Each structure stands twice: as C-alpha cells, then as structure tokens.
Amino acid sequence: xxxxxxxxxxELGDEVSSVTMxxxxxxxxxxxxxxxxxxxxxxxxxxxxxxxxxxxxxxxVHFVGxx
Amino acid sequence: xxxxxxxxxxxxxxxxxxxYPDYDIQKQAVEQSQTEVLTFSVRRMNIFDPSLPNFxxxxxxxxxxxxxxxxxxxxxxxxxxxxxxxAASGRCDMIKVEVIGCDRTLLPDPVETxxxxxxxxxxxxxxxxxxxxxxxxxxxLEEAGAHAIMPGASPIGSGQGVINPxxxxxxxxxxxxxxxxxxxxxxxxxxxxxMELGAxxxxxxxxVSGAEDPVKMAEAMKLAVHAGRxxxxxxxxxxxxxxxxxxxxxxxxxxx
Numbered sequence: 001x002x003x004x005x006x007x008x009x010x011e012l013g014d015e016v017s018s019v020t021m022x023x024x025x026x027x028x029x030x031x032x033x034x035x036x037x038x039x040x041x042x043x044x045x046x047x048x049x050x051x052x053x054x055x056x057x058x059x060x061v062h063f064v065g066x067x
Numbered sequence: 068x069x070x071x072x073x074x075x076x077x078x079x080x081x082x083x084x085x086x087y088p089d090y091d092i093q094k095q096a097v098e099q100s101q102t103e104v105l106t107f108s109v110r111r112m113n114i115f116d117p118s119l120p121n122f123x124x125x126x127x128x129x130x131x132x133x134x135x136x137x138x139x140x141x142x143x144x145x146x147x148x149x150x151x152x153x154a155a156s157g158r159c160d161m162i163k164v165e166v167i168g169c170d171r172t173l174l175p176d177p178v179e180t181x182x183x184x185x186x187x188x189x190x191x192x193x194x195x196x197x198x199x200x201x202x203x204x205x206x207x208l209e210e211a212g213a214h215a216i217m218p219g220a221s222p223i224g225s226g227q228g229v230i231n232p233x234x235x236x237x238x239x240x241x242x243x244x245x246x247x248x249x250x251x252x253x254x255x256x257x258x259x260x261x262m263e264l265g266a267x268x269x270x271x272x273x274x275v276s277g278a279e280d281p282v283k284m285a286e287a288m289k290l291a292v293h294a295g296r297x298x299x300x301x302x303x304x305x306x307x308x309x310x311x312x313x314x315x316x317x318x319x320x321x322x323x
Contacts, residue, residue, distance in 0.1 A: 031117060041152055066083060
C-alpha cells in the first residue's frame with residue numbers, strides 16, 4: 001500500500017490498516033500530534049476507526065516554536 | 068485582570084516560543100516571564116525521526132493557555148485550515164490569525180486577515196488577529212467580532228519598537244476589546260511604552276529569545292509590562308515646553 005505522508009511517498013504493508021496502526025508503525029503513538037487524512041482533519045477518538053487505503057494522503061503536524 | 072473572550076489572565080505578557088538557543092534556557096525564560104499564554108506554530112512533524120524533542124515535552128502544558136498562530140498562511144483559506152488543525156489538538160480554541168501578505172516586510176495581508184477572522188468567528192474560535200497599525204482595519208476586525216486586536220509595533224522580529232505611537236493610540240482609544248501589541252518589540256523600554264500608551268498586553272518573542280541572556284530579559288520584560296501598565300493606570304503628567312520648578316519658590320534663605 002502506498003501512502004503520501006507529509007509529501008513523502010511511502011510503501012507500507014497492508015497490515016498497517018488504520019491511522020492508529022500507522023502511528024504505532026512510525027513510532028509516533030505517544031506523540032502529541034494532529035492528523036489530516038485526505039484533507040479531513042481527524043479527532044483523536046477517531047484514529048482507530050479511520051481505515052487507510054492505497055493512495056491516501058496524510059499530513060502529520062504538531063506544535064513547534066513560533067511567535 | 069485581562070479578559071479575552073472566555074479567558075482571564077493576570078499576566079499581560081504573552082510569550083512566543085520560537086528561536087531560543089535551547090529548551091532549558093527557554094523553559095527558564097518562560098518561567099521567569101510569569102506568562103500565562105504561549106504562542107506556537109503548526110508545522111509538519113519529522114516522521115522519520117520521532118525521537119526529536121519538542122518544547123511541549125519540557126513544560127507542564129496545563130499551566131499555560133496555548134495561542135497557536137496561523138503563520139505560514141498566505142490567504143484566509145490556509146489560515147482557517149491551520150486554525151482547525153491547531154484546534155484538533157484539543158488544547159485550545161484560541162487562535163492568532165497571521166496571514167502574511169509581503170515576504171520582505173512580513174506585514175499582514177489586511178483583506179485576508181479580515182476574511183479569516185470572520186470565518187473563524189463563525190466556526191466558534193476565540194480569534195486574535197495580528198494586524199498592521201491600520202486604525203480602520205482594527206475597527207473592522209472588532210466589528211467582525213474579534214476577541215482582541217493585535218497591532219504590530221513594527222515589523223516582526225525587527226526590534227524597532229513602537230514606530231507609530233499615534234496610530235497605536237487611536238486603535239487603543241477606539242477599541243472595546245483588548246489591544247495587544249504584537250511584533251517589533253525590541254527592549255523593555257518598548258514594551259513599557261506600548262503599555263503606557265494603554266495597550267492591554269504585549270506579545271513578544273525575539274526580544275527575549277534573541278537576547279544575550281534570554282532568562283534575564285524575560286524577567287526584564289515582565290517588569291517592563293508591569294511598569295508600563297502601572298504608569299498608564301497612574302496617569303502620567305502632561306508634557307510642557309518649559310521647566311516648572313519642583314522646589315518651593317517661597318522662603319528661599321539668603322544672606323542679607
């Protein structure tokens with residue numbers, strides 16, 4: 001399955017089927033972050049239900065220093 | 068007490084979190100400033116190196132109100148998207164609208180700033196637009212329902228201080244919502260001056276993070292904001308062209 005994450009094309013096994021599993025796969029499960037899936041901003045409680053498909057695009061963002 | 072929408076703050080100093088030499092100095096500076104509001108930007112995470120530290124892990128986030136900005140947005144649509152991303156963190160519904168219209172001066176785009184403000188208000192955000200010192204735009208932002216107005220003192224990061232005190236005074240005079248002077252503050256004198264003009268608060272970043280000793284400067288800014296506010300409340304004397312003696316002119320002892 002191919003996903004585009006933060007502009008990078010990534011090949012992932014089909015077992016990475018949900019947003020929760022993707023975060024675990026990337027080692028980001030405990031990080032404070034925000035996810036946009038196919039231009040849809042996700043609420044944290046929905047990560048488990050949102051299923052990933054070939055060609056999906058994701059933006060994974062977080063708070064950084066700024067004024 | 069500073070009231071913005073449903074929020075109340077004792078401190079009138081809002082602090083940015085960008086460009087500190089390191090997280091330990093930043094943490095000390097934030098503590099020393101006694102700020103209650105920290106600004107942040109929203110950016111892509113480095114998904115290839117999840118071990119990279121983040122400042123949020125260094126502080127107790129419960130102690131602060133987060134004011135994310137929409138920096139990076141070039142138009143209202145992008146600003147609204149960044150605001151919604153920030154809100155999805157579940158940490159805050161306050162947003163600093165920042166729509167830059169000129170890469171060289173980093174001055175805000177007035178039309179897109181107003182549009183973004185209107186849309187975010189419709190969506191229920193507590194909206195604090197960063198704006199130029201344009202008096203009419205400030206009025207229109209307030210009429211749209213902005214919870215505070217944040218005019219720049221001078222260009223972002225320039226450290227030039229308050230370059231148009233007259234416009235700033237007009238904005239402060241006409242506004243019924245808090246006016247926070249945001250951007251361009253360079254020194255404690257600048258912050259105190261903005262507060263003496265009647266600003267309800269000051270938002271600054273580089274003046275502290277870029278100082279030789281950011282921790283000491285954070286304390287200096289805290290004191291300057293206090294001093295300026297007290298000075299404003301106390302009511303300064305009018306300026307006169309000529310000297311007026313402070314000592315009595317009667318009863319001067321002379322040898323006859």
